[in-house]
Amino acid sequence: xxxxxxxxxxxxxVPLLLEGLRRLEYRGYDSAGVAVVRDGLHLVRRxxxxxxxxxxxxxxxxxxxxxxxTRWATHGVVAEPNAHPHLDSxxxxxxxxxxxxxxxxxILALLEQEGIQFRSETDTEVLPHLIRKFYQGDPxxxxxxxxxxxxxxxxxxxxxxxxxxxxxxxRNGSPLVLGKGEGETxxxxxxxxxxxxxxxVMYLEDREIVLITAEAWDITRLDxxxxxxxxxxxxxxxVWSGKGSYAHxxxxxxxxxxxxxxxxxxxxxxxxxxxxxxxxxDLPPSEIANITRVGLLGxxxxxxxxxxxxxxxxxxxxxxxxxxxxxxxxxxxxxxxQGALFLAVSQxxxxxxxxxxxxxxxxxxxxxxxxxxxxGSSIARTCGHGVYVHSGPEIAVASTKAFTSQVAALxxxxxxxxxxxILGLHEGQSFGRxxxxxxxxVERYLDAPGAIDAAAELVSGGKxxxxxxxxxxxxVAMEGALKLKEVAYVPCMSYPAAEMKHGPIALxxxxxxVVAVVPDDTMRDxxxxxxxxxxxxxxxxxxxxxxxxxxxxxxxxxxxxVPRTHSSLIxxxxxxLPLQLIAYRAGIMLDRDIDRPRNLAKxxxxx
Ligand code: F6R
Numbered sequence: 094x095x096x097x098x099x100x101x102x103x104x105x106x107v108p109l110l111l112e113g114l115r116r117l118e119y120r121g122y123d124s125a126g127v128a129v130v131r132d133g134l135h136l137v138r139r140x141x142x143x144x145x146x147x148x149x150x151x152x153x154x155x156x157x158x159x160x161x162x163t164r165w166a167t168h169g170v171v172a173e174p175n176a177h178p179h180l181d182s183x184x185x186x187x188x189x190x191x192x193x194x195x196x197x198x199x200i201l202a203l204l205e206q207e208g209i210q211f212r213s214e215t216d217t218e219v220l221p222h223l224i225r226k227f228y229q230g231d232p233x234x235x236x237x238x239x240x241x242x243x244x245x246x247x248x249x250x251x252x253x254x255x256x257x258x259x260x261x262x263x264r265n266g267s268p269l270v271l272g273k274g275e276g277e278t279x280x281x282x283x284x285x286x287x288x289x290x291x292x293x294v295m296y297l298e299d300r301e302i303v304l305i306t307a308e309a310w311d312i313t314r315l316d317x318x319x320x321x322x323x324x325x326x327x328x329x330x331x332v333w334s335g336k337g338s339y340a341h342x343x344x345x346x347x348x349x350x351x352x353x354x355x356x357x358x359x360x361x362x363x364x365x366x367x368x369x370x371x372x373x374x375d376l377p378p379s380e381i382a383n384i385t386r387v388g389l390l391g392x393x394x395x396x397x398x399x400x401x402x403x404x405x406x407x408x409x410x411x412x413x414x415x416x417x418x419x420x421x422x423x424x425x426x427x428x429x430x431q432g433a434l435f436l437a438v439s440q441x442x443x444x445x446x447x448x449x450x451x452x453x454x455x456x457x458x459x460x461x462x463x464x465x466x467x468x469g470s471s472i473a474r475t476c477g478h479g480v481y482v483h484s485g486p487e488i489a490v491a492s493t494k495a496f497t498s499q500v501a502a503l504x505x506x507x508x509x510x511x512x513x514x515i516l517g518l519h520e521g522q523s524f525g526r527x528x529x530x531x532x533x534x535v536e537r538y539l540d541a542p543g544a545i546d547a548a549a550e551l552v553s554g555g556k557x558x559x560x561x562x563x564x565x566x567x568x569v570a571m572e573g574a575l576k577l578k579e580v581a582y583v584p585c586m587s588y589p590a591a592e593m594k595h596g597p598i599a600l601x602x603x604x605x606x607v608v609a610v611v612p613d614d615t616m617r618d619x620x621x622x623x624x625x626x627x628x629x630x631x632x633x634x635x636x637x638x639x640x641x642x643x644x645x646x647x648x649x650x651x652x653x654x655v656p657r658t659h660s661s662l663i664x665x666x667x668x669x670l671p672l673q674l675i676a677y678r679a680g681i682m683l684d685r686d687i688d689r690p691r692n693l694a695k696x697x698x699x700x
Pocket of ligand 1: 391392393394395396438439440441442443444447490491492493575576579695696697
């Protein structure tokens with residue numbers, strides 16, 4: 094979603110701002126802009142990719158202080174006047190903003206009464222005008238006074254023509270990080286933009302304002318109290334990674350899964366004890382024994398991983414568990430039982446819906462821990478405790494390697510809790526051993542993935558596609574359907590296989606593509622009966638099944654064998670792989686923008 098960059102120093106700001114914006118492109122956006130201070134404010138904005146903006150600023154406005162932004166439209170259509178930065182009416186103050194000003198309509202009405210004319214349809218534009226209203230020479234105090242009137246969430250950066258050597262930034266619910274260079278300071282909404290420029294960073298907290306110069310920064314809270322934050326080392330994982338020899342980030346990330354799974358599992362399964370160690374979930378055994386239920390909260394792909402996590406908690410540890418879409422959770426006034434443990438699952442660590450759910454748990458005195466990929470992200474920081482899944486930076490908008498790492502981390506958590514509660518040494522050891530063998534199975538499958546193109550042709554020609562499975566394979570079916578929607582824009586539905594006959598089967602006619610996820614587990618026979626039911630009505634069947642299952646293979650129009658896993662809880666780590674590849678290949682066949690599908694954002698920072 095929207096991205097912010099800023100620079101104060103002696104170098105030309107524009108190339109640095111453009112580089113930062115390019116690094117934020119993966120988050121999804123529809124327009125971009127920069128404002129640079131030198132003898133006034135120079136503003137350039139363009140709809141479309143950062144490359145359009147780069148062409149437009151070919152003659153660089155000189156200047157060593159500037160702000161930049163990539164916008165993902167929320168209030169107002171995709172158009173240049175709605176792109177950021179936004180200026181006040183004297184064009185002396187420029188603002189970039191992430192997230193949403195909830196009371197912008199009231200502020201706008203107030204400012205219009207005072208004669209201000211608005212030039213955009215955005216909520217953001219109230220900010221430069223409001224800051225101007227309070228500006229009497231001190232930029233920090235003007236921003237503070239403006240923000241005291243604002244309700245909602247924001248990460249903002251503000252440049253003043255009158256103060257060419259400073260930037261002001263502030264946050265409330267939308268991340269900002271500052272990076273220290275040699276005689277220069279960088280600002281960004283995503284630490285990915287700072288990699289290579291700053292080794293030491295400082296994360297701003299909610300309701301804080303910072304005055305940034307080339308040499309230093311000065312933080313005060315919105316209430317005026319001065320504070321300091323320690324510098325942190327920028328995570329070493331944040332090395333800017335290109336596509337290597339792969340055509341797309343998505344394909345590269347699919348193929349990185351053996352390695353990302355090794356990283357996730359490394360040092361966490363303790364075979365001689367038949368258990369596991371997850372530093373961030375360091376609950377003493379007596380507390381683990383007393384957990385009354387586990388609630389897993391996430392969105393999209395992270396919700397699908399949460400469904401597998403809930404199954405792991407129930408089956409391995411016999412703790413009642415549920416997974417819920419984070420965006421719904423906090424709006425239903427949930428009961429937060431004091432013995433419960435909540436896990437917030439997120440790749441980006443910035444998803445506003447998931448952050449909202451976390452705050453609901455915390456507000457009601459509950460315990461919530463993060464299962465997060467992005468180190469230092471808002472969710473990791475808000476939870477304080479939790480585990481990193483270590484899949485490494487995921488650049489393609491469609492999540493792939495983060496899903497398998499989330500599932501693996503949740504299975505490790507299930508093993509850890511299970512061993513404390515009900516699992517015997519040998520059961521724990523055999524589960525742990527199988528988990529440690531998964532990266533090799535994934536590698537073996539990806540080396541010879543089977544009839545992916547035949548499956549991709551079938552689904553890309555369909556009006557709509559059904560995905561089904563049972564138990565954890567239903568979570569995989571949901572994930573496969575989500576991938577195909579996102580990457581190939583093919584309408585899909587996913588159902589627990591047995592539900593088909595309760596209604597959806599009415600939609601099956603000759604040639605409807607159906608993708609069935611049927612590993613060789615206790616649900617296999619029943620799922621294959623459900624396959625027979627749709628086959629009898631003319632559906633074209635793709636079956637993802639365990640290698641050697643000749644009966645399942647014979648039922649399919651396209652059969653895709655995957656390596657055997659003995660525990661059905663582990664099967665999603667292999668059955669999801671062909672579904673990721675089918676979505677990728679279907680996207681290629683339909684000529685889609687694979688890494689940046691339309692309308693989507695990598696980091697969904699609005700509710
Ligand atoms: C799917 C996808 C989204 C995200 C969802 C949650 O490919 O990328 O559905 O899974 O927006 O994002 P995180 O995991 O960053 O909280």
